[in-house]
Amino acid sequence: MSKTSVSRLARELKQFLAAQQEDDLIVAAAPKAAAMVSSAKTEEKQAPQVLFQQPVETQTTSKIAHSGDTLTIEFRRPASVHSAPILQEDSSMMTKSQKETALKELAEKIKNCSRCPLGSTRLNAVPGEGNVNADLMFVGEGPGFDEDRQGRPFVGRAGQLLDKMIVAMGLTREQVYIANIAKCHPMIDPSNPDKHGNDRAPNADEIACCRKYLEEQISIICPKYIVALGGVSAKALIADAKSLGALRGKFYDLHLDQVTLPRKVQILATFHPAALLRNPGWKKDAWLDLQMVMDKLGLKGARK
Ligand code: SF4
Structure with missing residues (x-):
C-alpha cells in the first residue's frame, strides 16, 4: 500500500x-x-x-x-461515558398530582385485573400505598391473609415488623411507598382462602403477568432507592437468579423491562420481615442492609 x-x-x-x-x-x-x-x-x-x-x-x-x-x-x-442508557436526572418526573392520578388509574386496573389465576381467588387486590414522592420504596413478594382482607400491603405481623424497621431508620410508614411484586394473594390451597398459613410466594408465571403493574408503579413514583424484601422480590427486580445471600450487601442499578425510568433508581436486597420473624437471628444482618440505605439517604444512625 x-x-x-x-x-x-x-x-x-x-x-x-x-x-x-x-x-x-x-x-x-x-x-x-x-x-x-x-x-x-x-x-x-x-x-x-x-x-x-x-x-x-x-x-x-x-x-x-x-x-x-x-x-x-x-x-x-x-471513561466518563457509560455503556448503560443515560438517565436524565429528574428530566421527566411527574408532579405530585400527576403521580396521584396515575397511581389511582393503575390501582383501578389492578382491581379489575384477571391476567393470572390469582385474580379469581383474591378477596381484594393490593396495589400498594404510601408517599407518591417517596425516595424509598419497599417491594415485597405478594399479599398474605391479612393483606387480602384489607386490600393494603404489609398489615399483618410481618407488616408490623416492617413498620418497626422503617421507624428504626428514622422514617415513618407514611414517608415511604410499600408494594409487592404480585398484587393478589398467592395461596397454597386457593379453595380455602379462610385458612391461616395458606400463604406462598408468587410463582414465575404470576410474577411475569403482574410485573407490568409494578414497573409502572416504580416509574410513576420513581424513588431513589428500592429495598427488595425477600429472595423472590430481589431476584425478580435485580434479574439475577443468585440466592438472597449472594445478592445482599450491594446496590444494583434498576433496569425495567417495559418502562423507562426518568432517573437512576438503585435497589438493595434484604430479608423479608416474615423471614425475620421465623429467624430473629437474621435481624442483625437486615439492620446492616438498612443502614446502607440510611447512609445513602443521609439519615441519622447510618453506619459509616
Ligand atoms: S396477581 Fe397481578 S396479574 Fe394476577 S390477577 Fe392479580 S393483578 Fe392481575
Missing part, C-alpha cells in the same frame, strides 16, 4: 469515526491495524478490513496516525 493510499484510508476512517460520534465502537487497535496494512501491501486490490471490538472505558481519546506503512488507529470511549 502506498503512502498516499495510507493517507486516504486514514482520512476516510477519520470521517467514519466522526460520524459515529464516539458512540460505542472501537476500531481495531494498533497491532491489528498494522497487521492489516501489512497484509494489504501484498494484496493491493483487496478492500481494507475494519474490525469492531467491544467498547472499553479508558481515558484515551480517538487517534489516527500513520508512519510509513503502519496505520495506527485508536478509538476508545472516554
Whole structure:
C-alpha cells in the first residue's frame, strides 16, 4: 500500500469515526491495524478490513496516525461515558398530582385485573400505598391473609415488623411507598382462602403477568432507592437468579423491562420481615442492609 493510499484510508476512517460520534465502537487497535496494512501491501486490490471490538472505558481519546506503512488507529470511549442508557436526572418526573392520578388509574386496573389465576381467588387486590414522592420504596413478594382482607400491603405481623424497621431508620410508614411484586394473594390451597398459613410466594408465571403493574408503579413514583424484601422480590427486580445471600450487601442499578425510568433508581436486597420473624437471628444482618440505605439517604444512625 502506498503512502498516499495510507493517507486516504486514514482520512476516510477519520470521517467514519466522526460520524459515529464516539458512540460505542472501537476500531481495531494498533497491532491489528498494522497487521492489516501489512497484509494489504501484498494484496493491493483487496478492500481494507475494519474490525469492531467491544467498547472499553479508558481515558484515551480517538487517534489516527500513520508512519510509513503502519496505520495506527485508536478509538476508545472516554471513561466518563457509560455503556448503560443515560438517565436524565429528574428530566421527566411527574408532579405530585400527576403521580396521584396515575397511581389511582393503575390501582383501578389492578382491581379489575384477571391476567393470572390469582385474580379469581383474591378477596381484594393490593396495589400498594404510601408517599407518591417517596425516595424509598419497599417491594415485597405478594399479599398474605391479612393483606387480602384489607386490600393494603404489609398489615399483618410481618407488616408490623416492617413498620418497626422503617421507624428504626428514622422514617415513618407514611414517608415511604410499600408494594409487592404480585398484587393478589398467592395461596397454597386457593379453595380455602379462610385458612391461616395458606400463604406462598408468587410463582414465575404470576410474577411475569403482574410485573407490568409494578414497573409502572416504580416509574410513576420513581424513588431513589428500592429495598427488595425477600429472595423472590430481589431476584425478580435485580434479574439475577443468585440466592438472597449472594445478592445482599450491594446496590444494583434498576433496569425495567417495559418502562423507562426518568432517573437512576438503585435497589438493595434484604430479608423479608416474615423471614425475620421465623429467624430473629437474621435481624442483625437486615439492620446492616438498612443502614446502607440510611447512609445513602443521609439519615441519622447510618453506619459509616
Ligand atoms: S396477581 Fe397481578 S396479574 Fe394476577 S390477577 Fe392479580 S393483578 Fe392481575
